[in-house]
Amino acid sequence: MEIGDFRLLAPEISLLGCVLLVILLDLFIKQKRILATVSIAGLIVSAGFTLVMWGTPPVVILSRTLAVDAFALFFKFLFLVVAALIILASQDYVNKFERFQGEYYALVLISAVGMMLLAAATDLIAIYVALELSGISLYVLVGFLKDQKSSEAGLKFLLLGAVASAVLLYGMTLVFGFTGRTCLMCIADFLQGMPATGILDNLALLLGLILLVAGFGFKIACFPFQMWVPDVYEGAPTPITAYLSVASKVAGFAVILRVFFVALGAPDWMSLNWGMLFAILSAITMTVGNIVAIVQSNIKRMLGYSSIAQAGYLLVGLATVGMATGSDTSGQSGLIFFLMSYAVTNLGAFIAVIAISNKIDSDAIDDYAGMGRQASLLAVALTFCLISLIGLPPTAGLIAKIYIFSGAVRHGLLWLVIVAVVNSCISAFYYLRVVKVMWLGVPPSKEKVPSSWALRTALAVCCLLVLLLGVVPGSFVSIAETATRFFGS
Numbered sequence: 154m155e156i157g158d159f160r161l162l163a164p165e166i167s168l169l170g171c172v173l174l175v176i177l178l179d180l181f182i183k184q185k186r187i188l189a190t191v192s193i194a195g196l197i198v199s200a201g202f203t204l205v206m207w208g209t210p211p212v213v214i215l216s217r218t219l220a221v222d223a224f225a226l227f228f229k230f231l232f233l234v235v236a237a238l239i240i241l242a243s244q245d246y247v248n249k250f251e252r253f254q255g256e257y258y259a260l261v262l263i264s265a266v267g268m269m270l271l272a273a274a275t276d277l278i279a280i281y282v283a284l285e286l287s288g289i290s291l292y293v294l295v296g297f298l299k300d301q302k303s304s305e306a307g308l309k310f311l312l313l314g315a316v317a318s319a320v321l322l323y324g325m326t327l328v329f330g331f332t333g334r335t336c337l338m339c340i341a342d343f344l345q346g347m348p349a350t351g352i353l354d355n356l357a358l359l360l361g362l363i364l365l366v367a368g369f370g371f372k373i374a375c376f377p378f379q380m381w382v383p384d385v386y387e388g389a390p391t392p393i394t395a396y397l398s399v400a401s402k403v404a405g406f407a408v409i410l411r412v413f414f415v416a417l418g419a420p421d422w423m424s425l426n427w428g429m430l431f432a433i434l435s436a437i438t439m440t441v442g443n444i445v446a447i448v449q450s451n452i453k454r455m456l457g458y459s460s461i462a463q464a465g466y467l468l469v470g471l472a473t474v475g476m477a478t479g480s481d482t483s484g485q486s487g488l489i490f491f492l493m494s495y496a497v498t499n500l501g502a503f504i505a506v507i508a509i510s511n512k513i514d515s516d517a518i519d520d521y522a523g524m525g526r527q528a529s530l531l532a533v534a535l536t537f538c539l540i541s542l543i544g545l546p547p548t549a550g551l552i553a554k555i556y557i558f559s560g561a562v563r564h565g566l567l568w569l570v571i572v573a574v575v576n577s578c579i580s581a582f583y584y585l586r587v588v589k590v591m592w593l594g595v596p597p598s599k600e601k602v603p604s605s606w607a608l609r610t611a612l613a614v615c616c617l618l619v620l621l622l623g624v625v626p627g628s629f630v631s632i633a634e635t636a637t638r639f640f641g642s
Contacts, residue, residue, distance in 0.1 A: 161214055161221045163202040164229055165266050171195025172262045179255025185247075189607075192240050192258040196265075200233045217336050218276040227489070227636035228272035228407045235400045235496060236265040241611035242504045243392040245511050245604060250297055250390075257297060261396070264290035268404040275415070277325045277335040280408060284321070284372070288314055291401060295389040306388025313371070313381045321368020327361030337416040345419050365412070366430065372405030375468060376438040379461045383449075386457035391510060394453055395503030398460045399496045406467055406492060410485065414474055428475015431468050432569050439465025439576045446583050451516050452506055455583060456499070459542060462580060463495055469566070469573055470557045476564040484564070485637040487557040490630055494549035494622050498541040501615030505535035508604040508612075518587055523596025530609075531602060532591045534616050539584040541619050544577050549622030556630070 159166065174195070175188050182188075203226055211222035219225075239261060247254050267287025274280040292314060296307020329335055332343040370378040386394045418424050442462030449455035470488030477484045508531050509524060510516050525532040541548035554577065558570045604612075622629055 161206070161212065162219075163206075164199045164233075165269055167202060168195055168199040168233075168262055168266050168269075171198070172259050172266075175255055175259050175262070179259075185251065185254040186244075188255055188258050189240055189244060189247075192262060193237055195262065196233050196237045196240075200230055200237075203230045203233065213275060213338075215279075217338065218279040219270065219273045220275045221273065223636045223638055224407075224411070225269075225273035227632065228403065229269040231403060231493070231496060232265050232268045232272070232400055235396070235403075235500060236261055238500055238504070238611040238614065239392050239396045239400075241607040242395070242507055244607040246390060246392055246507055250299075253297070257294070260290045260294050263287075264294070264396075265400070268400055271404050272407040272411075274408065275337045275411070277329065277337070280412070281318075281322060281325065284408070285318065287401070287404065288318065291393070291397060294393045294396070295385055297390050297393065298388075302388035303390070304388075306385045310381055310385045310389075317368050317371035317378065320364050320371075324361045324364025324368055327357050327364065331355060331358040331361065337412060340416040341419060344417065344423065347420065347423075362417070362427065366427075366434075369405060369409045369412075370434070373402050373409070373464050373467070374461050375434050375464045376441050376461070379438070379442070379464075382457045382461055383454045386460075387451055387453045387516070391453065391503065391507045394457075395500055395507070398456065398503065399500050402460065402464065402467075403492050403496055406471070406488065409471065410474065410488065413471070414485070424475045426475075428472050431475060432472035432566055435465050435468030435472055436569055436572045437465075438462070438468060439573060443576050443579045443583075446580070449583070450518055452510070452518050452521070452587065453516050455518065455587075456502065456506070459580070459584075460499065462576065463499070463542070465576070466554065466557070466573055467491055467495070469561050469569055472566060472569065473557070473561045473564050476566060477560070482634070482637040483560040486630070486633040487560045489633040489636050490626070491553040491557045493629060493633065494541070494553035494619070497615045497618040497622070498538050498549055501612060501619060502535060502538035502542065504608060504612045504615060505531050505538065508608055509535075509602055512602040518590055519594075520597075521587065521590050522594025523591070524594075524602070525592040527596050527598075527600065528602035528604075531604065531612075534612050536588050536591065537616055538619060539588060541623070543581045543584050547620065547623045549619045549626075552623055552626045 175191055178191060179188060207226050213220050240258060247257065250257060264287045267283050270283035271287060274283050292307060292311045295310045296303050332340050334340050334343060367378060374382045413427055417427060439462045442458045442465060446455050446458035449458060467488060470484055470491055473484030509521060509528060513520050541550035544550040544554040558573060561570050
C-alpha cells in the first residue's frame with residue numbers, strides 16, 4: 154500500500170479516527186451532547202476531504218479494489234450529509250437511550266464508512282467486506298431501543314440480512330468460479346468475448362447473476378426481498394428507520410450500478426437481459442409497495458411500504474441503464490438525480506415524523522389529527538415532503554420522475570413508465586390521507602409540539618434542498634452527469 158493510497162482514503166480514515174475519538178470521550182465525559190458535536194465535526198472534516206478530491210482524475214487503488222472517481226466521491230459526500238442530518242435529528246430522540254449515546258453515534262459513523270467504501274469498491278471481495286461493515290452496524294442500531302418491538306425488529310433484520318449475505322456471497326463465488334476473477338473490470342474483460350448463448354450454456358454463471366440480484370435486492374428492498382421492511386421500520390428507533398430508508402437504499406443502488414454496468418455491462422446482449430429483469434422487478438415492486446401502503450395505519454409502516462414503491466421507481470433507472478447500450482449515460486445520471494431527490498425528501502419526511510411522534514408518543518396516522526394547528530411548521534414540512542414523494546410541483550420529486558421516466562421512454566420502456574405513472578397516482582391516496590388528517594382533523598389538545606434547534610435545522614436543510622431540486626435543478630443535474638462520466642470511459 155503506497156502513501157498516495159492513504160491520501161486518497163482520507164475521508165474514510167478521518168471518519169474512523171472520529172469514531173475512536175467518540176468512543177474514548179464517551180468514557181470520560183458526562184455531557185453526552187458533546188459527542189454529537191464531535192461526530193458532526195468528524196463528518197464535516199471527512200466531507201472536506203471528499204470535496205477537495207472532486208474533479209481529480211479517476212484512479213483505482215489497493216490492487217484495483219477501490220476506485221477514487223466522481224461516482225464514488227459523489228456518494229461519499231451524500232452519505233456524509235445524510236449521516237450528519239440523522240445525528241442532528243436524533244437530538245430529540247437520544248434521551249430514550251441516554252446511557253448509550255456514544256455507542257449510537259459511533260455505530261452511525263461506522264456504518265457511514267462502510268457505505269462510503271461500498272460505493273467505491275471495484276472488487277467482489279471488497280464489496281462484500283464493505284457491505285458487512287455497514288450491515289452489522291445497522292443490525293445493532295435497529296435493536297437499540299431494547300424493547301419488544303425493537304428487539305424483534307433487530308433479530309428479524311439480523312437473520313434475514315445474514316441469509317441475504319449468504320445468497321450474495323454464493324452468487325459472487327459462482328461468478329468467480331466461472332471467470333476466475335473478482336475484479337469488476339477483469340470480469341468485464343472475460344465476459345466481453347462470450348457469444349450471445351454463452352450464459353445459457355453455463356448455468357453456474359446464470360445462477361450466480363440471479364443470486365447477485367437476490368442479494369442486492371434485499372439491500373434495496375425490492376420485490377420479493379422486501380419482507381423485512383415493515384417490521385424493521387416500525388420497531389427501529391425512528392432516526393435509524395430514516396437512515397435505513399435513505400442511506401442504506403442509496404448505497405445498495407450505488408453498488409448495483411457499479412457492479413452491473415462495469416462488470417456485466419458488455420456485451421450488449423447481457424445488459425439487455427438484466428435490464429429487462431430489472432424492468433419486471435420494477436413494475437412488481439412499485440405496485441406491491443403502493444397497494445399495501447394504502448391499508449397501513451402506522452406512519453412508519455406506511456413510509457416503509459412507500460420506500461419499497463420508491464425502490465420500484467429507482468429500478469426504472471437501472472432498467473434504463475441496461476437497455477441503453479453504448480455510451481449513453483442518461484439512465485445513470487437520471488438514477489443518480491432521483492437518488493439525490495429521494496434522499497432529501499424521505500429524510501425530511503422522517504425528521505418531521507421524529508418530532509411529532511416523539512411528542513405524542515404514537516406512530517398512528519390518526520393521532521396526527523390537527524397537527525396543522527399544534528405544529529404548523531412541522532406539518533407544512535411533512536406535507537411538502539409527501540407532495541414531493543408523489544411527484545407534484547414545485548418539488549424535487551416531479552423533476553426526478555420526469556428525468557428518469559423520459560430516459561426510460563427513449564430506450565423502449567414506455568410500458569414501464571405507464572405502470573410507474575399509474576402507481577404515482579395510487580400513491581397520492583395514502584400520502585394525501587396523512588395531509589388530510591393533519592390539516593382537517595381535530596387536535597386532541599392545544600399543546601404545541603416542541604423540537605430542538607438541531608432537528609429544525611436538519612428539517613429546514615431537507616426542505617430547502619427539496620425546493621431547490623424542484624425549482625432550479627440544473628446544477629444538480631450537472632453534478633449527476635459528472636458523477637457518471639466514468640461510465641463512458
